[in-house]
Amino acid sequence: MEEAGISFIIKKYEFISRDELYDILQLRSEVFVVEQDCVYQDIDGKDDKAVHVLGYKNDELIAYTRIFKPGAYFEQASIGRVIVKENQRKFKYGYDLMNASIEAVHKYYDERIIKISAQKYLKSFYNNLGFKEQGAEYLEDGIPHIVMIRT
Helix, strand or coil: CCCCCCEEEEEEHHHCCHHHHHHHHHHHHHHHHHHCCCCCCCCCCCHHHCEEEEEEECCEEEEEEEEECCCCCCCCEEEEEEEECHHHHHHCHHHHHHHHHHHHHHHHHCCCCEEEEEEHHHHHHHHCCCEEEEEEEEEECCEEEEEEEEC
16 A cells, blocks of 8 residues: 655644644644653744644644744744654655745745754754754753754
């Protein structure tokens, strides 16, 4: 049986339904809090400033990012809260998700320079997408991170 692919919906915060928001917050908590065993405040008051990239497979939210215009999070446009559900990572949907997010930054903000705060262990993944490390490693919520820029 052939595996179904992923499809993306991109929405500004004001157009996200209550059920979509619930699914987003549930997935973010599942990955960032439970899977990564990291207690932190995921609901940070920035979702309303973001455009949200939702990846669905068989009507289930399995991938997600949020994107920001320059100045809303970093000086540059940015992509954050990058998530692919654990049981879906073997299909390499992270690349589809990031490519959809990069295109959304281009479409919504007409920006080519994108800054991310990446978990250090994902450096080569982001390198493959054109991001380059900038500066020293730092801890964010107890997890090693690095700043990466795509130009």
